[in-house]
Amino acid sequence: MSEKILTVDRLTMRFGGIVAVNELSFAAERRQITALIGPNGAGKTTVFNCITGFYKPTSGAIRLVHDDGAVFALERLGDFRISKQAKVARTFQNIRLFPGMTALENLMVAQHNALMRASGLTFLGLIGAPSWREAERRAIDLATVWLKRVGLLDRADEAAGNLPYGDQRRLEIARAMCTEPALLCLDEPAAGLNARESGALSDLLLAIRSDCGTSVLLIEHDMSVVMEISDHVVVMDYGVKIAEGTPQHVRDDPKVIAAYLGADEEEAIAVMESGS
Amino acid sequence: MDYFAQQLINGLVLGSIYGLIAIGYTMVYGIVGMINFAHGDIFMIGGFIALISFLVLVSFGLTAVPLILLIVLLVAMAITALYGWTVERIAYRPLRHSFRLAPMLSAIGMSFILTNFSQVAQGARVKPVPPIITGGYTLHEGASGFNVQLSNIQIIVVATTVVLLALFTWLVSRTRLGRDMRACEQDQTMAALLGVDVDRTISFTFVIGAALAAVAGMMYLLYYGLVDFFMGFVAGIKAFTAAVLGGIGSLPGAMLGGLLIGLIETFWSAYFSVEYKDVAAFSILIVVLIFLPTGLLGRPEVEKV
């Protein structure tokens, strides 16, 4: 069994004449947290969209290997199958919950495929078969477990669109976890959170790694979060990888500092300060 | 070949009428993002007003046909434009920031109102008019006795369409009003912040759309020699189909779509069956949209993830 859960090999994504990602290669270790960082416009979200099937890469390969050795070529596996078969879950930079449904309903939708099987493609469910009722109860239990873990149990019956911003971020992570993923991809989960909230987020992500055995791939601008929880950091700029290694290693890399300084002074300072 | 050429002429004329109506749909869609279901009925009203003003002018003893036509055109455009303005004011403006289906339903209601209004006001029977413009040219005398004809009325329809399109393109691309319209299309809030009077601009859009529909109504009257209260529905659906086929929101697309629908209908009637001409037009719309989900000239929708 490979220790690498995800291998990205010379991934290239072009939009018309613009090369958003150019021959990018990196790997994510199993049961580790890998962070993808870089200045704005470096192509991080594009990489995410390629991994999760929202974009078809121009060229390159993306391999995902499950614990049981099953291999998936994500660049060929389109759309919903990446979540359904390859078990890759994701969150979005600008939260995409189902705002008119309750927090609990959001987590039930996430278990769609498992529940669909249990409901005998709806027919068993329609007649209210006991096996379906049992499956539904288990699904509610799983949702309850995750609501508890993200601290939203008491808001389970509220509309997701009514929750405060920080709660929505955590609910989106809980929803992704309810698909029982092998790889969890988080697109800027700490964006817009205050210091206390992003601290709680770090704890949640560490717990997900240690308790669930889920590998995590994350894009993040909040360097305190990245430095605190990442096992491995990949730095991108202008669509190419400029550095990779442990948080310590990356932080001291002059190329990384230059990239951040060149792009955005504040971020560069944040990188340097978070280490000291 | 002669037969083909004749159908080509007929199709282009019909397409010009559809195109004029389609522009109204596409403009309104572009600026407020709603289907103005009442637009077909605005076209019908335009036809009626042209008919009535024509009758009145003739009974006043006016005999100079070009003068009559010019006055009828202006009167029809002016009054129909006011219909467009009123419809927007009553049925759409209160629902400007409401959710998408409410203005659509209100538009359908408005369409019922206009249809029924003209039925009540002018009676349900078809109104025929004697041919106003006669004569034409024989372009080609076929060997088998089939002549390719180009009638004066066809020339007038196409010429009016071209002139109005030129005027309209100038309006949208060169004037302050056109710039305001394009700004509102992009971002209404931002346009308002920059001093564009959004309400007024939207009103103008409806006014211009209605005026063009009035021209189409008058052309229809001249070309087919009749109007009835129900003609707005079918013509409206066809023109809307044309707008979507061309890519809704795109002005050249609306004209292109109109011409295509006109040609498809004419050729299908000529070579296959008259009964199924509308089925053909609708089917081609569906087939085009399968391959080009945003129409021929529509901007592809970029999915932001």
Add this chain to the structure above:
Amino acid sequence: MSAPSSAPLPAPSHSQNTSGIATSGIAFILKKAVISAFVALVLFSLMIGVRTEAGPEGHLIYWTRFGELAAIVAIVFGGSIIIELLRQWIGPSGAGRLVPPWLQDAADLIGRWLAPALLVFAILIPVIFYDQRYILDLSILVLTYVMLGWGLNVVVGLAGLLDLGYVAFYAVGAYSYALLATNFGLSFWICLPLAGILAAFWGVLLGFPVLRLRGDYLAIVTLAFGEIIRLVLINWQDLTGGPNGITGIPRPTFFGIPLSNDDDGLAAKLGIEFSPTHRVVFLFYLILALALLTNWVTIRLRRLPIGRAWEALREDEVACRALGINITTTKLTAFATGAMFGGFAGAFFATRQGFISPESFTFHESALVLAIVVLGGMGSQLGVVLAAIAMIGGFELFRGLDQYRMLVFGFAMVLLMIWRPRGLVGHRAPTVFLEKNQAISSDLVKEGHG
């Protein structure tokens, strides 16, 4: 108005106050009324002031009606003053929307008991109004639209897919039953499921090309589809009888026993006196049962993964894909389910009328059913019932107005939309809950892009 110099007023409230003064004076109201009257004068000058008609020799003649024109303009002038006064009396539109909590509670209470009360009332209608054929017929009509509304609600209200051609499935169901019954002599009870299946099949057929379409592209394609079906029904004369339609469609039987005056009719078998009302009552309970079946299935489906996926699709299609939900099958099942209910309703329509023609399946029907769904409050089952009663019942109330009926109907549609753009029932009930079942305001609920 003098602002204290020490504490400058914030600009917005200042301008609001001044505009408040400007919009309340008598002069303002009169000015507005004069403008309205002038607009009306121009609008109606030719359309009402001049009446055209084809004369005896085929030439158009016209005569003037300046009296009517003056009356209309006067009505607009007066109406404008009244509306403006009412507007000032009610206050700014924003304030009117705030519902006091006690009213909300009362509405909740009524809402809880309304559905069961309506159901009991519906069951008792044939008992109470046994002698009033008109009311029975009207009730059957309302129930037919309730059923159609519930069917379309699956597509529009739950899955958020705008369907302007729903009448096509109604037509498919009606013609399926009519053709199967008249050509092969199949009974209603065999044809009913077949009509549903055929309609569902057509639903899938429509679903495939529109999978990638969004919003108004979807709207026009469904509309075109409805028109195609209608035009084919008109023109395929060998099969459908063309514009003349199909006559002599068998009436429904009480599970094989005809409801007729014969010796083997139901009345004779039960030993009671025959009455044509029996059939009407039977039809009433038939459509009530069909509608309740639709409702029951829809409520169940909402609590199943497929129903949740429909609603999730309406909320956010991209998120659905990220959660591994197959968008294609989800959309197709929504189309098929909605179409199937439409097909059932169509079969019922055919057996009730005994005669069908393409005239019954115009765009107006689609618009009416869509109006019922939207006015009811998207996705609300109870809302559909209330809206169907309001629309169909209201339409019947104005029967006396005869030719002005559609005019009134159109105005009602516009005013209702302006009054309640979110529909009569303005909230969504969750499908599952842990602690307490609290309704979600429909301001949060998305309406779908499809």
